[in-house]
Amino acid sequence: MPDEVAVKAWRELSxxxxxxSCALESALKEQHELGMSEFEVLDRLAEDPHQSLRMQDLGEVIHLSQSALSRTVARLEKDGLVERVLCASDRRGVYVSLTDAGRERHAAARxxxxxxxxxxLGG
Structure with a gap:
């Protein structure tokens, strides 16, 4: 692929x-008091069979830095939408679990x- 074609494709993707991102941030904030990253955490947890993911695994699928994910989870936890639970078998592991309020907010925002x-995207 020539450089110009790759650059054009990159710019269109960007x-x-x-x-x-802008449309999601605006609609989710206005209608459900959620940021895009906050919704993504709720969405990934809701998709999990146990509605709970290890913090490290959550960070890998959401593509946030550890500190950004920690701040996002803290905001959701403060609002009662998720809770952090220590892993029983590995005290260093922390799980993030969806609460009933989190399930309700996610269902409304989805x-x-x-x-x-x-x-x-014009679909």
């Missing part, structure tokens, strides 16, 4: 990501999230 993505 434009689409920025467009979707259709907005999906619709914004669909509308913004």
């Amino acid at each position: 434009r689409q990501f920025s467009s979707v 259709p907005v999230h999906r619709q914004v993505i669909k509308n913004t």
Whole structure:
């Protein structure tokens, strides 16, 4: 692939990501008092069969730095949407679990999230 084609593709991908991110941030904040990263944490937890993920695994699938993820989880925990639980077999491990309030907020915000993505990407 020639350099110009790769750069053009990168710029289009970057434009689409920025467009979707801004639209998601605005809609989720306005309608559900959630930031995009906060919703993503709730969404990943809701998709898990146990609705609980190890903090390290959550960070890998969400692609946030450890400190950014920690701040995001702290905000969700303060709002009662998630809780942190120490791993019984490995005291260094911390799990993040969805609470009932988190399930409710996620269920309410999920259709907005999906619709914004669909509308913004033209699907």
